[in-house]
Amino acid sequence: MSYLLLLFIVMVILASSPSFKGKIGERKVKYYLSKLNPDRYVVLHDVLLPSQNGKTTQIDHVVLSGAGIFVIETKNYQGWIYGSERSKKWTQVIYKRKQSFHNPLHQNYGHIKAIENLIGSQIQPPYYSVIAFDPRSTIKKMDITSPQSFVIHSNQLVELIEKHDESVLSRFQIKGISERLKSRMIVENKAAKAHIKQVRVDQQEKKRIVNSGVCPKCGNSLVTRNRKDGTGTFKGCSNFPNCRFIA
Incomplete structure (x- = not known):
């Protein structure tokens, strides 16, 4: 087998992995969010924060604005997407094949609580939970009742954020929250690997308790x-x- 053929096979395998697809989706969203006016918004990417009980939580994107805090979870999925706010699992249908995945709104709830804990009770801004799917997906009927939860395509993010033009947070408060989050962000590679291991352990323990x-x-x-x-x-x-x- 030639070196080029072997390299091609390796690249195909990597490109089909969920982690690689996830990174591609996050980069697309990072590009879209770069279009926001830096004088009005603070945008943070790949935010790894300490959570409760000495654990950590990883957030794809956070946007601080006068209207509040947008917490964005990226899902680089294609096909048809079905779900509801309360259901444990959502469904992806692609090429007549169904597969389920954890409700990303539930996942984002944990992200919001981690930010709330770090900011403290002195400032209580509105939080917007945003799930951003690949523009090539089809978001079917969603049963979302919360006025601060959104399931959209990633290329609609800027429009959604700019549409919220309320003045709840001052520029001084936005700067303060930004510095608070940045000072607590965990950037060490070892910590990121430990976070992934922790997530797997937590999922197994949760399943045991439910059973x-x-x-x-x-x-x-x-x-x-x-x-x-x-x-x-x-x-x-x-x-x-x-x-x-x-x-």
């Missing part, structure tokens, strides 16, 4: 409920609506 019939968010028992559309049942926290965990 034992316990809610991993609040510790109450899980109960079986019927879906509103009559398509089956699901496990939910018995402490609903105080806890909205769905297995």
